[in-house]
Amino acid sequence: MLLGRRLAPTLRLVHEPSxxxxxxxxxxxxxxxxxxxxxxxAWVRVSLSGDGCGESWPLCxxxxxxxxxxxxxxxxxxxxITSALTGFFAIAAVVWSRxxxxxxxxxxxxxxxxxxxxxxxxxxxxxxxxxxYVAENPSEARGYWAALHLANTFFMLFSMTWLVRAAAGVKAxxxxxxxxxxxxxxxxxxxxxxxxxxxxTALGDTVFPASSFxxxxxxxxxHDAHLFVRLRVVHPVLAIATSVFLVARHVPRALxxxxxxxxxxxxxxxxxxxxxxxxxxVLLAAPAALQIAHLLLADVLFIAASATLLDRLHRLGEPASxxxxxxxxxxxx
Numbered sequence: 001m002l003l004g005r006r007l008a009p010t011l012r013l014v015h016e017p018s019x020x021x022x023x024x025x026x027x028x029x030x031x032x033x034x035x036x037x038x039x040x041x042a043w044v045r046v047s048l049s050g051d052g053c054g055e056s057w058p059l060c061x062x063x064x065x066x067x068x069x070x071x072x073x074x075x076x077x078x079x080x081i082t083s084a085l086t087g088f089f090a091i092a093a094v095v096w097s098r099x100x101x102x103x104x105x106x107x108x109x110x111x112x113x114x115x116x117x118x119x120x121x122x123x124x125x126x127x128x129x130x131x132x133y134v135a136e137n138p139s140e141a142r143g144y145w146a147a148l149h150l151a152n153t154f155f156m157l158f159s160m161t162w163l164v165r166a167a168a169g170v171k172a173x174x175x176x177x178x179x180x181x182x183x184x185x186x187x188x189x190x191x192x193x194x195x196x197x198x199x200x201t202a203l204g205d206t207v208f209p210a211s212s213f214x215x216x217x218x219x220x221x222x223h224d225a226h227l228f229v230r231l232r233v234v235h236p237v238l239a240i241a242t243s244v245f246l247v248a249r250h251v252p253r254a255l256x257x258x259x260x261x262x263x264x265x266x267x268x269x270x271x272x273x274x275x276x277x278x279x280x281x282v283l284l285a286a287p288a289a290l291q292i293a294h295l296l297l298a299d300v301l302f303i304a305a306s307a308t309l310l311d312r313l314h315r316l317g318e319p320a321s322x323x324x325x326x327x328x329x330x331x332x333x
Contacts, residue, residue: 050134052076117156147196174317204228
Protein backbone atom coordinates (compact mmCIF):
# COMPACT_ATOMS: atom_id res chain seq x y z
CA MET A 1 0.00 0.00 0.00
CA LEU A 2 2.79 2.41 0.94
CA LEU A 3 4.64 1.60 -2.29
CA GLY A 4 1.47 2.14 -4.31
CA ARG A 5 0.91 5.57 -2.77
CA ARG A 6 4.50 6.54 -3.53
CA LEU A 7 4.25 5.37 -7.15
CA ALA A 8 0.85 6.96 -7.83
CA PRO A 9 2.16 10.47 -8.69
CA THR A 10 4.74 8.94 -11.05
CA LEU A 11 2.14 6.75 -12.75
CA ARG A 12 -0.13 9.75 -13.25
CA LEU A 13 2.73 11.63 -14.89
CA VAL A 14 3.44 8.70 -17.19
CA HIS A 15 -0.14 8.11 -18.30
CA GLU A 16 -1.57 11.63 -18.24
CA PRO A 17 -1.75 12.96 -21.82
CA SER A 18 0.01 16.18 -22.69
CA UNK A 19 -1.92 19.25 -23.87
CA UNK A 20 -0.88 18.50 -27.46
CA UNK A 21 -2.08 14.89 -27.09
CA UNK A 22 -5.47 16.15 -25.93
CA UNK A 23 -5.64 18.54 -28.86
CA UNK A 24 -4.67 15.78 -31.28
CA UNK A 25 -7.53 13.62 -30.01
CA UNK A 26 -9.88 16.59 -30.32
CA UNK A 27 -8.86 17.20 -33.94
CA UNK A 28 -9.48 13.54 -34.83
CA UNK A 29 -12.92 13.79 -33.23
CA UNK A 30 -13.53 17.11 -34.99
CA UNK A 31 -12.75 15.62 -38.40
CA UNK A 32 -14.82 12.47 -37.80
CA UNK A 33 -17.74 14.52 -36.46
CA UNK A 34 -17.63 16.80 -39.50
CA UNK A 35 -17.80 13.81 -41.83
CA UNK A 36 -20.89 12.69 -39.93
CA UNK A 37 -22.49 16.12 -40.38
CA UNK A 38 -21.71 16.00 -44.11
CA UNK A 39 -23.41 12.62 -44.43
CA UNK A 40 -26.44 13.86 -42.53
CA UNK A 41 -26.60 16.78 -44.95
CA ALA A 42 -26.77 14.25 -47.78
CA TRP A 43 -29.66 12.56 -46.00
CA VAL A 44 -31.43 15.94 -45.82
CA ARG A 45 -31.21 16.07 -49.62
CA VAL A 46 -32.20 12.49 -50.46
CA SER A 47 -35.10 12.56 -47.97
CA LEU A 48 -36.35 15.86 -49.47
CA SER A 49 -36.19 17.48 -46.04
CA GLY A 50 -34.38 20.68 -47.01
CA ASP A 51 -37.57 22.70 -46.69
CA GLY A 52 -38.38 21.28 -43.27
CA CYS A 53 -37.79 24.67 -41.66
CA GLY A 54 -39.22 26.70 -44.50
CA GLU A 55 -37.15 29.58 -45.90
CA SER A 56 -36.28 31.04 -42.49
CA TRP A 57 -32.68 30.90 -41.28
CA PRO A 58 -31.16 30.58 -38.70
CA LEU A 59 -34.59 30.17 -37.12
CA CYS A 60 -36.75 27.20 -38.06
CA UNK A 61 -40.20 28.10 -39.38
CA UNK A 62 -39.64 31.57 -37.96
CA UNK A 63 -39.05 30.49 -34.34
CA UNK A 64 -36.55 28.76 -32.10
CA UNK A 65 -39.01 25.90 -31.51
CA UNK A 66 -40.84 25.16 -34.77
CA UNK A 67 -44.60 24.79 -34.33
CA UNK A 68 -44.98 22.24 -37.14
CA UNK A 69 -42.88 19.20 -36.23
CA UNK A 70 -43.03 16.97 -39.28
CA UNK A 71 -40.38 14.31 -39.89
CA UNK A 72 -38.60 16.52 -42.42
CA UNK A 73 -38.53 19.32 -39.86
CA UNK A 74 -36.69 17.08 -37.39
CA UNK A 75 -34.24 16.06 -40.12
CA UNK A 76 -33.47 19.63 -41.22
CA UNK A 77 -33.37 20.99 -37.67
CA UNK A 78 -30.96 18.25 -36.60
CA UNK A 79 -28.68 19.17 -39.49
CA UNK A 80 -28.73 22.84 -38.50
CA ILE A 81 -27.91 22.06 -34.87
CA THR A 82 -25.08 19.66 -35.70
CA SER A 83 -23.71 22.13 -38.26
CA ALA A 84 -23.74 24.89 -35.65
CA LEU A 85 -21.77 22.62 -33.30
CA THR A 86 -19.19 22.21 -36.07
CA GLY A 87 -18.74 25.98 -35.97
CA PHE A 88 -18.21 25.97 -32.21
CA PHE A 89 -15.67 23.15 -32.55
CA ALA A 90 -13.86 25.14 -35.23
CA ILE A 91 -13.68 28.20 -32.96
CA ALA A 92 -12.38 25.99 -30.13
CA ALA A 93 -9.70 24.61 -32.46
CA VAL A 94 -8.51 28.12 -33.33
CA VAL A 95 -8.37 29.24 -29.68
CA TRP A 96 -6.72 26.02 -28.53
CA SER A 97 -4.13 26.06 -31.34
CA ARG A 98 -3.05 29.59 -30.35
CA UNK A 99 -2.14 28.27 -26.91
CA UNK A 100 -0.07 25.42 -28.28
CA UNK A 101 1.78 26.75 -31.31
CA UNK A 102 3.56 29.93 -32.41
CA UNK A 103 2.26 32.28 -35.12
CA UNK A 104 2.77 31.00 -38.63
CA UNK A 105 2.75 27.35 -37.60
CA UNK A 106 0.85 24.73 -39.58
CA UNK A 107 -1.28 24.08 -36.50
CA UNK A 108 -2.52 27.65 -36.30
CA UNK A 109 -2.95 28.13 -40.03
CA UNK A 110 -4.89 24.93 -40.60
CA UNK A 111 -7.13 25.66 -37.60
CA UNK A 112 -7.93 29.12 -38.95
CA UNK A 113 -8.51 27.76 -42.46
CA UNK A 114 -10.87 25.15 -41.03
CA UNK A 115 -12.88 27.86 -39.28
CA UNK A 116 -13.12 29.99 -42.43
CA UNK A 117 -14.33 27.08 -44.55
CA UNK A 118 -16.82 26.01 -41.86
CA UNK A 119 -18.25 29.55 -41.78
CA UNK A 120 -18.47 29.68 -45.58
CA UNK A 121 -20.12 26.26 -45.59
CA UNK A 122 -22.80 27.59 -43.27
CA UNK A 123 -23.33 30.69 -45.40
CA UNK A 124 -23.73 28.63 -48.58
CA UNK A 125 -26.22 26.36 -46.81
CA UNK A 126 -28.14 29.36 -45.53
CA UNK A 127 -28.23 30.90 -49.01
CA UNK A 128 -29.65 27.69 -50.47
CA UNK A 129 -32.43 27.72 -47.87
CA UNK A 130 -33.24 31.41 -48.34
CA UNK A 131 -33.30 31.02 -52.14
CA UNK A 132 -35.49 27.94 -51.91
CA TYR A 133 -32.92 25.64 -53.56
CA VAL A 134 -34.03 22.65 -51.50
CA ALA A 135 -36.30 19.61 -51.63
CA GLU A 136 -37.66 19.13 -55.18
CA ASN A 137 -36.70 22.51 -56.63
CA PRO A 138 -35.37 21.76 -60.17
CA SER A 139 -33.83 25.18 -60.80
CA GLU A 140 -30.59 24.94 -62.79
CA ALA A 141 -29.06 27.58 -60.52
CA ARG A 142 -29.46 25.10 -57.68
CA GLY A 143 -26.92 22.86 -59.41
CA TYR A 144 -24.26 25.59 -59.27
CA TRP A 145 -24.94 26.12 -55.59
CA ALA A 146 -24.75 22.38 -54.91
CA ALA A 147 -21.41 22.16 -56.73
CA LEU A 148 -20.07 25.14 -54.78
CA HIS A 149 -21.29 23.61 -51.53
CA LEU A 150 -19.53 20.28 -52.04
CA ALA A 151 -16.35 21.90 -53.36
CA ASN A 152 -16.16 23.98 -50.18
CA THR A 153 -16.86 20.82 -48.16
CA PHE A 154 -13.71 19.28 -49.63
CA PHE A 155 -11.66 22.41 -48.92
CA MET A 156 -12.92 22.16 -45.35
CA LEU A 157 -11.87 18.50 -45.10
CA PHE A 158 -8.47 19.41 -46.56
CA SER A 159 -7.88 22.01 -43.82
CA MET A 160 -9.09 19.68 -41.07
CA THR A 161 -6.89 16.83 -42.32
CA TRP A 162 -3.83 19.04 -42.22
CA LEU A 163 -4.94 20.19 -38.75
CA VAL A 164 -4.99 16.57 -37.57
CA ARG A 165 -1.54 15.96 -39.06
CA ALA A 166 -0.21 19.18 -37.51
CA ALA A 167 -1.55 18.12 -34.10
CA ALA A 168 0.34 14.84 -34.59
CA GLY A 169 3.56 16.85 -34.84
CA VAL A 170 3.88 17.45 -38.58
CA LYS A 171 5.43 20.82 -39.36
CA ALA A 172 4.60 23.15 -42.24
CA UNK A 173 6.33 22.08 -45.47
CA UNK A 174 9.17 24.24 -46.76
CA UNK A 175 7.28 24.90 -50.00
CA UNK A 176 3.62 24.39 -50.84
CA UNK A 177 3.96 24.21 -54.61
CA UNK A 178 7.29 22.62 -55.56
CA UNK A 179 7.64 21.54 -59.16
CA UNK A 180 7.69 17.82 -58.30
CA UNK A 181 4.33 18.11 -56.49
CA UNK A 182 2.37 19.63 -59.37
CA UNK A 183 0.78 16.32 -60.34
CA UNK A 184 -0.19 15.70 -56.71
CA UNK A 185 -1.96 19.06 -56.57
CA UNK A 186 -3.53 18.25 -59.94
CA UNK A 187 -4.93 15.00 -58.56
CA UNK A 188 -6.36 16.80 -55.56
CA UNK A 189 -7.95 19.44 -57.78
CA UNK A 190 -9.41 16.74 -60.02
CA UNK A 191 -11.07 15.17 -56.99
CA UNK A 192 -12.72 18.50 -56.16
CA UNK A 193 -14.06 18.81 -59.72
CA UNK A 194 -15.32 15.21 -59.69
CA UNK A 195 -17.04 15.87 -56.36
CA UNK A 196 -18.66 19.08 -57.64
CA UNK A 197 -20.03 17.23 -60.67
CA UNK A 198 -21.10 14.41 -58.36
CA UNK A 199 -23.15 16.91 -56.37
CA UNK A 200 -25.03 17.88 -59.53
CA THR A 201 -25.50 14.22 -60.48
CA ALA A 202 -26.83 13.38 -57.02
CA LEU A 203 -29.17 16.35 -57.25
CA GLY A 204 -30.52 15.03 -60.54
CA ASP A 205 -31.04 11.59 -59.01
CA THR A 206 -33.01 13.21 -56.20
CA VAL A 207 -35.17 15.59 -58.22
CA PHE A 208 -35.63 13.24 -61.19
CA PRO A 209 -35.45 9.75 -59.67
CA ALA A 210 -35.44 6.64 -61.83
CA SER A 211 -36.67 3.24 -60.69
CA SER A 212 -34.17 1.34 -62.85
CA PHE A 213 -31.06 1.76 -64.96
CA UNK A 214 -33.14 1.50 -68.15
CA UNK A 215 -35.49 4.26 -67.01
CA UNK A 216 -32.56 6.46 -66.08
CA UNK A 217 -30.99 5.92 -69.50
CA UNK A 218 -34.29 6.79 -71.18
CA UNK A 219 -34.40 10.02 -69.17
CA UNK A 220 -30.91 10.97 -70.36
CA UNK A 221 -31.73 10.26 -74.02
CA UNK A 222 -34.97 12.26 -74.01
CA HIS A 223 -34.76 15.37 -76.21
CA ASP A 224 -36.21 17.55 -73.45
CA ALA A 225 -34.07 16.12 -70.63
CA HIS A 226 -33.28 18.50 -67.79
CA LEU A 227 -29.70 19.77 -67.41
CA PHE A 228 -29.22 17.70 -64.24
CA VAL A 229 -30.21 14.56 -66.13
CA ARG A 230 -28.04 15.33 -69.17
CA LEU A 231 -25.03 15.84 -66.93
CA ARG A 232 -25.35 12.41 -65.30
CA VAL A 233 -22.83 10.91 -67.72
CA VAL A 234 -20.19 13.57 -67.00
CA HIS A 235 -19.54 12.54 -63.40
CA PRO A 236 -18.70 8.86 -64.04
CA VAL A 237 -16.46 9.77 -67.01
CA LEU A 238 -14.49 12.28 -64.94
CA ALA A 239 -14.42 9.86 -62.00
CA ILE A 240 -12.95 7.02 -64.06
CA ALA A 241 -10.32 9.27 -65.63
CA THR A 242 -9.32 10.64 -62.22
CA SER A 243 -9.25 7.14 -60.72
CA VAL A 244 -6.87 5.88 -63.41
CA PHE A 245 -4.62 8.89 -62.82
CA LEU A 246 -4.58 8.41 -59.03
CA VAL A 247 -3.96 4.66 -59.19
CA ALA A 248 -1.10 5.12 -61.66
CA ARG A 249 0.34 7.85 -59.47
CA HIS A 250 0.06 6.19 -56.06
CA VAL A 251 0.46 2.43 -56.61
CA PRO A 252 4.26 2.72 -57.11
CA ARG A 253 4.53 4.73 -53.91
CA ALA A 254 2.33 2.31 -51.96
CA LEU A 255 4.59 -0.55 -53.05
CA UNK A 256 7.78 1.40 -52.43
CA UNK A 257 9.83 2.06 -49.32
CA UNK A 258 9.19 5.76 -48.76
CA UNK A 259 7.72 6.91 -45.43
CA UNK A 260 4.00 7.65 -45.55
CA UNK A 261 3.26 4.91 -48.07
CA UNK A 262 0.39 3.76 -45.84
CA UNK A 263 -1.61 6.80 -46.92
CA UNK A 264 -0.89 5.93 -50.56
CA UNK A 265 -2.14 2.39 -49.98
CA UNK A 266 -5.31 3.66 -48.34
CA UNK A 267 -5.88 6.07 -51.19
CA UNK A 268 -5.56 3.35 -53.84
CA UNK A 269 -7.87 1.01 -51.91
CA UNK A 270 -10.54 3.69 -51.53
CA UNK A 271 -10.28 4.67 -55.21
CA UNK A 272 -10.93 1.09 -56.25
CA UNK A 273 -13.79 0.84 -53.75
CA UNK A 274 -15.30 4.05 -55.12
CA UNK A 275 -15.19 2.73 -58.69
CA UNK A 276 -16.98 -0.47 -57.70
CA UNK A 277 -19.56 1.36 -55.59
CA UNK A 278 -20.13 3.91 -58.34
CA UNK A 279 -20.82 1.22 -60.92
CA UNK A 280 -23.23 -0.56 -58.59
CA UNK A 281 -24.97 2.73 -57.81
CA VAL A 282 -25.46 3.50 -61.52
CA LEU A 283 -26.81 0.02 -62.25
CA LEU A 284 -29.24 0.24 -59.31
CA ALA A 285 -30.41 3.78 -60.23
CA ALA A 286 -28.65 5.44 -57.28
CA PRO A 287 -30.63 4.38 -54.18
CA ALA A 288 -30.31 6.68 -51.19
CA ALA A 289 -28.15 4.32 -49.11
CA LEU A 290 -25.61 3.94 -51.92
CA GLN A 291 -25.52 7.71 -52.48
CA ILE A 292 -24.56 8.27 -48.85
CA ALA A 293 -22.03 5.41 -48.89
CA HIS A 294 -20.54 6.88 -52.09
CA LEU A 295 -20.19 10.27 -50.39
CA LEU A 296 -18.57 8.67 -47.34
CA LEU A 297 -15.93 7.00 -49.49
CA ALA A 298 -15.41 10.28 -51.35
CA ASP A 299 -14.74 12.02 -48.03
CA VAL A 300 -12.30 9.31 -46.92
CA LEU A 301 -10.58 9.44 -50.31
CA PHE A 302 -10.08 13.18 -50.13
CA ILE A 303 -8.80 12.95 -46.55
CA ALA A 304 -6.27 10.32 -47.64
CA ALA A 305 -5.26 12.41 -50.65
CA SER A 306 -4.81 15.50 -48.45
CA ALA A 307 -2.65 13.61 -45.93
CA THR A 308 -0.62 12.02 -48.74
CA LEU A 309 0.02 15.43 -50.28
CA LEU A 310 1.30 16.85 -46.99
CA ASP A 311 3.70 13.94 -46.53
CA ARG A 312 4.83 14.32 -50.14
CA LEU A 313 5.54 18.02 -49.64
CA HIS A 314 7.64 17.21 -46.58
CA ARG A 315 9.69 14.63 -48.44
CA LEU A 316 10.29 17.06 -51.30
CA GLY A 317 11.38 19.72 -48.81
CA GLU A 318 14.04 17.48 -47.28
CA PRO A 319 17.63 17.66 -48.53
CA ALA A 320 18.40 14.99 -51.14
CA SER A 321 20.88 13.34 -48.77
CA UNK A 322 18.21 12.96 -46.08
CA UNK A 323 15.82 11.29 -48.54
CA UNK A 324 18.56 8.87 -49.59
CA UNK A 325 19.30 8.03 -45.95
CA UNK A 326 15.62 7.32 -45.25
CA UNK A 327 15.36 5.07 -48.30
CA UNK A 328 18.54 3.24 -47.33
CA UNK A 329 17.27 2.60 -43.80
CA UNK A 330 13.97 1.28 -45.14
CA UNK A 331 15.78 -1.04 -47.55
CA UNK A 332 18.01 -2.30 -44.75
CA UNK A 333 15.00 -3.18 -42.61
